[in-house]
Amino acid sequence: MSLNIIYAQTINPYQSYRFGGLALNQDIMMAWDFSELSRMQNFGTARVMGMGGAFVSLGADLTSMSLNPAGLGMYRRSEFAITPLVAVSHAETANTASWASNNKGRFTVGNIGAAINVYENASKGVTSITFGMGLNRIADFNTRYSYSSEAEFNGTPVASIADIFAGMFNRGEGGQIIYPQPQPDGNPNGRLDYANPYFWPAVLGYKNAMTHVNPTSGSWERDAIGNNASIRRSVDVQNVGSINEFDVSFGMNINNLVYVGATLGIQSVHKRSDVVYGEDYGYFDNPEGLAYGPDGKLRPAQLGYADLWQRTELDGSGFNFKLGVVVRPTKGLRLGMAFHTPTFYSLERSYRAGTDYRLLSNEDSPSFEDRIESPIQYDEDGNSWEFISPSRLMFGASYTFGKYAVVSVDYERDWYNGIRVKNTPRDIDFSKEDYKLDFKENFCGTNSIRAGIEVKPLPIFALRAGGGYTSSMLRDEELAYEFPQSTTSYYFTAGAGVNITKNIVFDLAYQYLSQQQSQYRLFYSYDQAVGDFVAESGLYDTSLTRHFISMTIGFRF
DSSP: OOOOSSSSSOOOTTOSEEEESTTTTTSSOOHHHHHHHTOOOOOSOHHHHHTTTOOSSOOSSGGGGTSOGGGGGGOSSOEEEEEEEEEEEEEEETTOEEOSOOEEEEEEEEEEEEEEEEEEOOSSSEEEEEEEEEEEEEEEOOEEEEEEEEEOOSSSOOOOHHHHHHHHHHSOGGGOOOOSSOOTTOOTTSSOTTSOGGGHHHHHHHHTTSEEEOTTTOSEEESSSOTTOEEEEEEEEEEEEEEEEEEEEEEEEETTTEEEEEEEEEEEEEEEEEEEEEEEEEOOSSTTOOOBOTTSOBOSEEEEEEEEEEEEEEEEEEEEEEEEEEEOSSSSEEEEEEEEOOOEEEEEEEEEEEEEEEEEESSSSOOEEEEEEOOOEEEOGGGOEEEEOOOEEEEEEEEEETTTEEEEEEEEEEEGGGOEEEEOOTTOSOOHHHHHHHHHHHBOEEEEEEEEEEEEEETTEEEEEEEEEEOOSBSOGGGOOSSOOEEEEEEEEEEEEEESSSSEEEEEEEEEEEEEEOOEESOEEEETTTTEEEEEOOEEOEEEEEEEEEEEEEEEO
């Protein structure tokens, strides 16, 4: 496999090194950002959730608009329904200690809409036509994971993110050293400061005394961090936001044998990510707890801690089309198929960073704490991001046992290697072709299986259960070490429903979701000429468990 070019932060063509990791890959959108925005989740009404989302061949439910619009053709009456949703996530990172919180909860509306039966005809031909409009949550980003880990000094310097910052400054264009201040010799890498967001974390690290230029060698190195430091690395990542889709749909029933439908989906996107990476420094090899440099001399000052925080906000919209058909070859059997076109997204993004630190003096100058913030980078208007998500193809089969039970199975194929970036902001080092190559070489299509069952022990009461599995979108998970990217997932569901009256229904459902993610590094520098890491944090493994509870109240008329 060729070298992965997007699983890294910006690569300068003059550099033999590349740098990246969770604590650095925030200044632009990376391949995994697009793939995570393209990953849809199964919410909808409580009835559909309770049956594991296996509804491609079923219908007469508001979720049909966002899954298979042919299901609208099965309505014989009109309906209005609303579905509140409670979402709770929990994260675990192997071999680490808890730092802040690993839980996040949210209450929202998972689905609201109406289906209006506008045409009924008992004769042959078109039996009924139903129009629908609804708002459906199709992705939920509300997660949090936080942890700390210890790296003890044992005679060899422990890797720090300061080593990465120094490496970034030591390798500018043409091999020249980068300086955050103007240089008298006209060095084009001078006057960097806040000119390029790629360097913002490194500039902030310089300003809080993590790095400096060695006056003898002229190269960048650690400043107020001793070579004898033991380092506690801490991470706190909070994500909030969602993708909601407003659907305008129609479904048609032909002779109670064939059902067809179409949907225009208009999506709204909001996501905010806050990433905090911190280092606490301890010196346990000497009783005074003092920091010493590589020459064995006492550092004039030493950092007690340094925290790098970064925030990105993403807002935008998208649209797609959905086409579907369901056929009923026998009385109890239904076969369904739906195709979702790629969603075209237009996104605006902002990015900012800052540091908090405490500097302890080993001389006469006082110790102090400070906070430094960057400006805000805006990718908006003509400088925004545009991309298309994967197309989705779904097949479903179900069998109805009279009025007593329904069994349903779905299969879905999503082509993540077909994601395409259509527009990027000015002055970034990646072209649309670079992104295209990355998706083709490092991503693949996913296979999803969903199954569900509904049993009615009483005419007015139903019990439901289901589950699903989705394969990984990554060809080789070991290459995805930049960021915890979604791999395989599985879920189980259960639910119940009751007809309160002839015209009012109430459904309740629960979903347990286990989301696996790729192992990742917090920071690293990689020598492409040698093919090995120069400095890195080690690998971390974070998994997510999510719980969803939905309740639907529906009114039929």
